[in-house]
Each structure stands twice: as structure tokens, then as C-alpha cells.
Amino acid sequence: EAQVTQNPRYLITVTGKKLTVTCSQNMNHEYMSWYRQDPGLGLRQIYYSMNVEVTDKGDVPEGYKVSRKEKRNFPLILESPSPNQTSLYFCASSLSGQQYNSPLHFGNGTRLTVT
Amino acid sequence: AQTVTQSQPEMSVQEAETVTLSCTYDTSESDYYLFWYKQPPSRQMILVIRQEAYKQQNATENRFSVNFQKAAKSFSLKISDSQLGDAAMYFCAYRSPPGGRGGGADGLTFGKGTHLIIQP
Numbered sequence: 001e002a003q004v005t006q007n008p009r010y011l012i013t014v015t016g017k018k019l020t021v022t023c024s025q026n027m028n029h030e031y032m033s034w035y036r037q038d039p040g041l042g043l044r045q046i047y048y049s050m051n052v053e054v055t056d057k058g059d060v061p062e063g064y065k066v067s068r069k070e071k072r073n074f075p076l077i078l079e080s081p082s083p084n085q086t087s088l089y090f091c092a093s094s095l096s097g098q099q100y101n102s103p104l105h106f107g108n109g110t111r112l113t114v115t
Numbered sequence: 116a117q118t119v120t121q122s123q124p125e126m127s128v129q130e131a132e133t134v135t136l137s138c139t140y141d142t143s144e145s146d147y148y149l150f151w152y153k154q155p156p157s158r159q160m161i162l163v164i165r166q167e168a169y170k171q172q173n174a175t176e177n178r179f180s181v182n183f184q185k186a187a188k189s190f191s192l193k194i195s196d197s198q199l200g201d202a203a204m205y206f207c208a209y210r211s212p213p214g215g216r217g218g219g220a221d222g223l224t225f226g227k228g229t230h231l232i233i234q235p
Binding site (some may be wrong): 035104 | 119147148150157158159160162165167206210211212222223225226227228
């Protein structure tokens with residue numbers, strides 16, 4: 001089954017404790033992206049990747065890191081989480097960043113709470 | 116930067132009736148794609164319908180259709196014969212062509228969402 005898999009679905013952590021949210025897709029998609037969703041703000045893009053080893057900042061990249069060493073994986077790293085990073089996070093992929101008509105396929109989300 | 120505005124934080128409709136969710140956007144580009152995504156309580160983001168700016172014909176997918184007015188930069192979603200399973204958050208989204216500064220750096224720019232309630 002074609003899908004984007006995020007783990008974990010729920011995560012509670014403390015300020016400053018490094019964490020990684022994993023994202024994997026099995027559709028051989030070139031383009032991958034991370035979004036955060038906050039009430040009243042919709043979804044905002046954190047980072048994106050057009051292909052392996054090619055990443056770039058989105059609209060809200062502060063406090064996050066990403067890497068794209070393999071085509072299928074695009075982990076989101078919070079080196080020193082803070083409470084304002086408490087949010088619902090989505091990983092998404094599409095066939096190509098060059099084909100803007102290709103829809104994004106989303107993972108099921110990760111609910112992160114930083115205390 | 117491109118912006119997407121959904122002016123209705125919440126809408127309510129009786130089951131089997133028709134409801135229209137509004138979306139407007141701001142862009143200086145002539146070519147782009149528009150999407151409606153549905154987010155039920157399960158949190159999944161599900162693509163409902165998409166529309167290319169160059170196509171004059173409004174997109175339809177079964178009970179879902181759009182009213183795309185390019186000059187007015189409006190992209191509303193009409194749901195006919197509303198069903199209980201349609202209850203969800205609905206997000207309008209914009210994506211620009213590669214190299215454009217829209218879509219949050221080659222991704223999607225989302226509106227803030229409309230919470231749709233279906234009354235049985």
C-alpha cells in the first residue's frame with residue numbers, strides 16, 4: 001500500500017531533550033516536506049526536500065533540522081525542543097517538486113508535546 | 116508572499132443539504148494549482164479536489180465541486196447532499212510552479228481551515 005509513515009504518533013518530552021520524528025514513504029517520491037499544524041494557523045511548512053541531499057527552509061524553520069540521505073526517508077530533528085514547538089506535525093511527499101500539479105500525500109501526523 | 120484566506124472558521128449544514136466553503140487567495144502568478152484537503156477527526160489529510168489555474172472548467176469529484184473565479188482569486192468548495200462522514204476540517208491550499216515564491220517555498224500554502232459540522 002502506498003503510504004507515508006510517520007513515527008511516533010504521539011510524543012511527550014521535556015525542554016531541551018533532543019528528539020527525532022521519522023518519516024518514510026514507499027512511493028519513490030522525489031519531493032518531501034514537513035509541516036506543523038497549530039489551531040487557528042492552519043499548516044505551515046518547516047522544511048522541504050526536492051531530492052536526496054537537497055533540502056531547504058520553509059516558512060518556519062527555526063529550531064528544526066532535517067536530512068535527506070535516502071530518497072524514502074526524511075527525518076525531522078529537534079535538537080533542543082521548546083514548549084513553543086508543541087504542535088501537530090505532518091510529513092508529506094509528492095512525485096516531484098517540479099510537477100506542481102501532483103498532490104501531496106500526507107502521513108498520519110505526530111502530536112508532540114514539550115513540557 | 117502568497118496568502119490563502121478562509122473566512123469561515125466554522126460552518127454547519129443539515130444532512131443531505133448543500134454547503135459552500137469559501138476560499139480566497141492572493142498571488143501575482145498566472146499559473147498555479149489550488150487544492151481542497153479534508154481533515155477528519157482521525158487527523159489524516161485527504162485530498163478532496165484540485166484545480167489548475169489555466170483550466171476554465173470547474174473541477175468536480177462526485178458530490179464535491181469547485182467554483183473557481185480566477186479574476187476574483189476565489190476558489191470555493193461546494194458539497195452537495197452532505198453526509199455525516201463529510202464532517203471535518205477543510206483546508207484550501209495553493210501551490211505555485213517550481214521557482215515561484217508561492218506555496219511556502221515550493222510546497223503548499225494553506226488557509227487556516229473551516230470546521231464543517233453536519234447536523235443529522
